[in-house]
Amino acid sequence: xxxxxxxxxIIGLAISAGVFYMLGDFPEDQxxxxxxGFFPNILAYGLGVTSLILIISSVFEKISEEAEPFxxxxxxxxxxGISLIxxxxxxxxxxxxxxxxxxxxxxxxxxxxxxxxKYFQMVVVSGAITxxxxxxxxxxxxITLPLGTIYGY
Amino acid sequence: MDIDLFFGALLxxxxxxxxxxxxxGVAGGILIGSLPGLTATMGVxxxxxxxxxxxxxxxxxxxxxxFSGSVYGGSISAILINTPGTPAAAATLLDxxxxxxxGEAGRALSMSVFASFVGGFTGxxxxxxxSPQISQLALEFSAAEYFGLAVFGLSIIxxxxxxxxxxxxxxxxxxxxxxxxxxxxxxGYPRFTFGSMxxxxxxxxxPTLIGLFAFAEVFKGVEQLTTTKQVVSKIKSVFPSxxxxxxxxxxxxxxxxxGTFIGSIPGAGSDIAAFVGYSEAKRRSKNPEEFxxxxxxxxxxxxxxxxxxxxxxxxxxxxxxxxxxxxxAILLGAFVIQGIQPGPMLYKEDLxxxxxxxxxxxxxxxxxxxxxxxxxxxxARAITVRKSILLPAIFVxxxxxxxxxxxxxxxxxxxxxxxxxGYFLQRYRFPVSPILLAxxxxxxxxxxxxxxxxxxxNSMVDVLTRPITAVFLILGVLTLITxxxxxxxxx
Numbered sequence: 001x002x003x004x005x006x007x008x009x010i011i012g013l014a015i016s017a018g019v020f021y022m023l024g025d026f027p028e029d030q031x032x033x034x035x036x037g038f039f040p041n042i043l044a045y046g047l048g049v050t051s052l053i054l055i056i057s058s059v060f061e062k063i064s065e066e067a068e069p070f071x072x073x074x075x076x077x078x079x080x081g082i083s084l085i086x087x088x089x090x091x092x093x094x095x096x097x098x099x100x101x102x103x104x105x106x107x108x109x110x111x112x113x114x115x116x117x118k119y120f121q122m123v124v125v126s127g128a129i130t131x132x133x134x135x136x137x138x139x140x141x142x143i144t145l146p147l148g149t150i151y152g153y
Numbered sequence: 154m155d156i157d158l159f160f161g162a163l164l165x166x167x168x169x170x171x172x173x174x175x176x177x178g179v180a181g182g183i184l185i186g187s188l189p190g191l192t193a194t195m196g197v198x199x200x201x202x203x204x205x206x207x208x209x210x211x212x213x214x215x216x217x218x219x220f221s222g223s224v225y226g227g228s229i230s231a232i233l234i235n236t237p238g239t240p241a242a243a244a245t246l247l248d249x250x251x252x253x254x255x256g257e258a259g260r261a262l263s264m265s266v267f268a269s270f271v272g273g274f275t276g277x278x279x280x281x282x283x284s285p286q287i288s289q290l291a292l293e294f295s296a297a298e299y300f301g302l303a304v305f306g307l308s309i310i311x312x313x314x315x316x317x318x319x320x321x322x323x324x325x326x327x328x329x330x331x332x333x334x335x336x337x338x339x340x341g342y343p344r345f346t347f348g349s350m351x352x353x354x355x356x357x358x359x360p361t362l363i364g365l366f367a368f369a370e371v372f373k374g375v376e377q378l379t380t381t382k383q384v385v386s387k388i389k390s391v392f393p394s395x396x397x398x399x400x401x402x403x404x405x406x407x408x409x410x411x412g413t414f415i416g417s418i419p420g421a422g423s424d425i426a427a428f429v430g431y432s433e434a435k436r437r438s439k440n441p442e443e444f445x446x447x448x449x450x451x452x453x454x455x456x457x458x459x460x461x462x463x464x465x466x467x468x469x470x471x472x473x474x475x476x477x478x479x480x481x482a483i484l485l486g487a488f489v490i491q492g493i494q495p496g497p498m499l500y501k502e503d504l505x506x507x508x509x510x511x512x513x514x515x516x517x518x519x520x521x522x523x524x525x526x527x528x529x530x531x532x533a534r535a536i537t538v539r540k541s542i543l544l545p546a547i548f549v550x551x552x553x554x555x556x557x558x559x560x561x562x563x564x565x566x567x568x569x570x571x572x573x574x575g576y577f578l579q580r581y582r583f584p585v586s587p588i589l590l591a592x593x594x595x596x597x598x599x600x601x602x603x604x605x606x607x608x609x610x611n612s613m614v615d616v617l618t619r620p621i622t623a624v625f626l627i628l629g630v631l632t633l634i635t636x637x638x639x640x641x642x643x644x
Contacts, residue, residue, distance in 0.1 A: 005581075008581065008583065012327070015330070022345060026342065026344070027340075033611075034339075034603050034606050036337035036342040036344055037344075038603070039333055039599040039602070039603075040330060040344065040345075043326055043329045043330045043333065046322075046326040046329075047323065047326040047330060050319060050322050050323040050326060051323060053319060054320070054323060070580075076377060076378065077376060079376060079378065080372045080375045080376040080576070083548075084569075087548065087552075091562060091565050091566065091569065099553075106548075107546075111541050111542060111545050113375075114378055114541035114545070115378065116541035121542075125542055125546075129546050130549075133553055137557065143557045144560070145553065145556070
């Protein structure tokens with residue numbers, strides 16, 4: 001975990017520095033008033049200090065826990081990456097093609113990615129989930145899910 | 154208390170129509186609560202229009218049924234899929250999900266129903282008998298005391314940090330920084346919004362919650378598809394065992410009283426109560442290190458605290474006309490539409506109505522116990538569904554949950570972003586719960602500290618030395634020190 005903790009510490013320091021930079025644009029405090037930057041300022045110090053301690057303690061750490069390697073060649077990581085990309089495409093396409101069409105494609109794809117090979121069951125379950133979610137939200141909870149601009153909605 | 158009037162009101166609630174509405178409300182509430190992203194607030198808000206035309210007893214019965222059911226419902230998805238259905242169930246997942254992972258989902262769910270009933274019923278009883286006194290005490294709280302309460306709540310971050318307190322504190326600071334995004338509560342200045350109107354109110358809480366817990370969990374599940382075993386839930390009985398009840402009754406009793414009190418403080422909701430109850434159970438335990446690994450007391454304490462909060466939140470709403478949380482704010486609106494103005498005068502002029510509300514709340518908790526027990530086998534079966542079917546379904550439900558809060562795709566992207574963050578944090582053993590706690594308590598701490606400073610002419614000493622504030626702060630520091638010492642001893 002040593003190397004990973006150092007990376008997380010650096011990210012923490014970077015966020016902290018970013019907050020300090022943005023605080024420069026905040027309006028100055030009026031006399032006798034605590035301004036908008038007061039709390040973020042304290043918190044940025046807190047994040048910076050804890051990040052620094054994490055880096056220092058990681059550098060001097062003698063025994064380190066076994067780190068789980070993040071290898072792009074790992075099948076699990078690839079599956080997680082593909083599912084993230086598929087979800088992003090699903091979200092992008094939803095406005096245009098609507099919830100029903102997109103979900104009917106997204107669900108079987110995800111099931112296939114997760115090694116489901118009972119094709120008939122995949123289609124039936126996808127249809128059932130899509131229909132149930134759509135009906136519950138639109139009829140019972142009165143929430144309209146995207147219907148698809150391509151169909152004129 | 155006028156006992157005759159109370160029993161008269163109770164009989165009115167026990168007529169078949171109000172009773173049917175209570176059961177329908179509870180069932181609907183459990184369904185809404187168990188779906189990540191659909192909160193009790195949302196459930197009650199959506200159903201208020203349906204109750205306008207109903208007689209008072211039926212209307213209030215249904216609304217209180219949804220209220221009680223949804224708070225318990227949140228624990229179902231927390232236990233089964235590591236995603237709190239409502240923010241109130243965030244503490245439940247800390248031990249509920251590990252129990253489920255051990256194949257003891259039934260045990261966790263049955264204890265959750267029972268503890269929810271104990272908490273909810275206790276809260277309703279305290280509300281019935283002590284509401285004027287408790288609201289008087291809560292009324293004494295000013296901004297400084299609220300700040301102290303928030304800081305005490307934040308010290309719980311240490312308790313939910315797992316193996317590394319440093320990582321927990323670091324993530325907590327990150328969460329607090331995230332909570333400052335959006336319009337400044339005092340001056341209205343937009344902070345860290347990057348020019349996006351969608352961030353003017355800060356990152357929406359529910360999509361953030363869905364991202365950190367649901368999406369992150371699904372990504373983890375997708376990655377570890379072949380390395381983790383499918384957990385099969387064993388449900389020997391839908392009722393909690395006597396051993397479990399004996400083991401957890403003290404925590405349940407304590408959490409129920411604490412939850413009611415916290416609920417009675419306006420602004421301090423069931424999510425905070427659950428964490429405080431959990432932390433207290435952990436603090437007094439002989440084996441605190443076992444918390445977070447699947448300890449039944451953890452489920453019992455958090456569930457009784459968050460359900461007790463419902464009764465507590467009704468106290469200031471009914472007796473002062475000040476809602477204790479978002480749901481009671483909506484209920485207050487529903488009361489006004491029914492021609493009833495909650496407040497001190499209600500106790501003098503319309504005691505019958507007050508007792509009807511008390512009765513409906515008590516009956517709603519009994520209904521929750523019945524519906525909860527009857528539904529356990531059905532709910533626990535969800536976990537036996539193959540991961541290849543379950544994970545994509547959770548994906549879709551979470552996305553819809555994130556979308557439904559504001560009918561906005563931005564919230565779905567936000568949830569996805571937090572999902573990636575949560576995934577990496579979990580993967581490298583950074584605790585995620587401190588972010589959640591910080592998002593709940595951060596705004597409360599900041600706005601009240603600044604308000605208190607304005608009142609005290611910017612004298613921090615004056616703010617921190619107010620007696621109740623000082624007690625909360627000392628308790629927070631003690632929690633911090635004891636947690637660090639305990640961790641060192643374990644090492």
